[in-house]
Amino acid sequence: MSNRAPRTPSHQVREEVIRAAIEILDTNGPDGFTVRAVADVAGVASMAIYNHFEGMNGLLDALWKEGFDGFASALGTTTGNARSDLMSAGLNYRRYALSHRGLYTVMFLHTFKHFKASAEGDYAAAKAFQVLENLVRNGQREKLIRAGNSIDLAQLVWSTCHGFVALELKGENFSTNTDENYDALLLMLFEGLRA
Amino acid sequence: MSNRAPRTPSHQVREEVIRAAIEILDTNGPDGFTVRAVADVAGVASMAIYNHFEGMNGLLDALWKEGFDGFASALGTTTGNARSDLMSAGLNYRRYALSHRGLYTVMFLHTFKHFKASAEGDYAAAKAFQVLENLVRNGQREKLIRAGNSIDLAQLVWSTCHGFVALELKGENFSTNTDENYDALLLMLFEGLRA
DNA sequence: CTTCCAATAGAACACTGTCCTATAGTTATA
DNA sequence: TATAACTATAGGACAGTGTTCTATTGGAAG
Structure with a gap:
């Protein structure tokens, strides 16, 4: 008889590990995030992380890519109206970050040991940024946002949203009514960037 | 005869370790940041970090406090003119972060394993935030900043500056002329918060 | 039914934070 | 000055890390 743990079908291992x-x-954040812990929770042998990814680094890269792809989707829900698209992108930025803490941690909040995003990872990040840049360009076309380098302006939008969310997730938020204050942040942003 | 390393005088050990x-x-960022490495660079025995601090956590807490104290000083250079005080606080925010990458990493950028700031650490952080809040209040008194909860408004300022700096230090900056874009960020901020 | 891939268990390595012990340099006190 | 108290040092130990290697065996394809 066998004492072995039941075998996970090959085609499920990868997604189980990521899940x-x-x-x-x-x-728990990055603290208990170890190869052995991930494998245990996935119900999979530690070696799976080396066979299906390239170790911890490869797993992080997969999370990085998944995170930025989802991020791009969350920001890119266009309705045609440039103003509401911009506003909902701002709201969705925070919504995505709060509902995907883990992925947002990998993308923006934590420096994992030895981790460096791959070329595809960087590409996914750049594509997410491009979604934001397109929104800015649409806003400029509709005279909602002032003229100027759209990359620079998109960077300002990104910085502003990220700063708020990063401090919120790190627990460095001194504001009491956080939701309303984020709304105020977005209004401030559009006021400060208007044409 | 003795093969031992020269002994560091007691009263210098603490500052050598912090340095x-x-x-x-x-x-190198958080990657090579280990007890043994710090002790080696300080020219001190590893045990010093346990005798003078409470292990890695205590050392991080000391850095946290030092960081926020310096931060408060950097932001709090008041000249009397509310407008220029606000502007220079914004500029000094980034200047401090860039010239104290390590401390800024401890304060804002990295989640160190098991690290939780002490009560004194939290107090130092709150005091630094208060400096910002006072600047906002002065701005409100001078009608440079709109009325409203000064804590919430200070949080917006902090978020905005932090977001830009965090992305810059993490290498997620797509803008080309970073210095000018940060100036633009501060102008956007004051425009968006004006009375 | 046989073959072959791959998921498993388990050991091993260097490196991490942490703690313990023993030694010896430094300082303070008698 | 001589003795005592303190503390910086060396070095080993432990449980967890990421990583790699081996051997076994479940399960699917032929």
């Missing part, structure tokens, strides 16, 4: 990794990061 | 810790964080 477990996100679960750990969502719940 | 070494900052040096490592400034140069």
Whole structure:
């Protein structure tokens, strides 16, 4: 007879590992995020992380890519109205970050040991940024945002949203009514960038 | 005869350790930041970090406090003119962060394993935030900033500056002329918050 | 039914934070 | 000055890290 743990079908291992990794990061942050812990939660042998990814680094890169792809989707829900698209992008930025703490941690909040995003990872990040830049350009076309380098302006939007969310997730938020204050941040942003 | 390393005088050990810790964080970030590495760079036995601090956590807490104290000083250079005080606080925010990468990393950018700031650490952070809040209040008194909860408004200022700096230090800056774009960020901020 | 891929268990390595012990340099006190 | 108290040092130990290697065996394809 066999004492072995039941074998996870090959085609499920990868997604199980990613699901477990996100679960750990969502719940505990980077602290308990180890190869062995991820494998345990996934119900999979540690070696799976080396066979299906390239170790911890490869797993992080997969999370990075998944994170930025989802981020681009969350920001890019266009309705045609430039103003509401910009506003909802701002709101969705925070919404995505709060509902995907783990992925946002990998993308923006934590420096994982030895981790460096791959070329595809950088590309995914650049594509997410491009979504934002397009929104800015649409806003400029509609005279909602002032003229100027759209990359620079998009960077300002990104910085502003990220700063708020980063401090909120780190617990460095001294504001009491955080939701309303984020609305105020977005209004401030559009007021400060208007044509 | 003795093969031992020369002994560091007691009253110098603490500052040597802190100096070494900052040096490592400034140069390599959190990656090579280990008890043994800090001790080596400081020219001190590893045990010093346990005798003079409470291990790695205590060292991080000391850096946290030093960082926020310096931060408060950097932001709080008041000249009497509310407008220029606000503007220079914004500029000094980034200047401090860039010239104290290591401390800024401890304060805002990295989640160190098991680290939780002490009560005194939190107090130092709150005091630094208060400096910002006072600047906002002065701005409100001078009708440079709109009425409203000064804590919430200060949080917006902090978020905005932090977001830009965090992305810049993380290398997620797509803008070309970063210095000018930060100036634009501050102008956007004051435009968006004006009375 | 046989073959072959891959998921498993388990050991091993260097490196991490942490703690313990023993030694010896430094300082303070008698 | 001589003794005592303090503390910086060396070095080992432990449980966890990421990583790699081996051997076994479940399960799917032929």
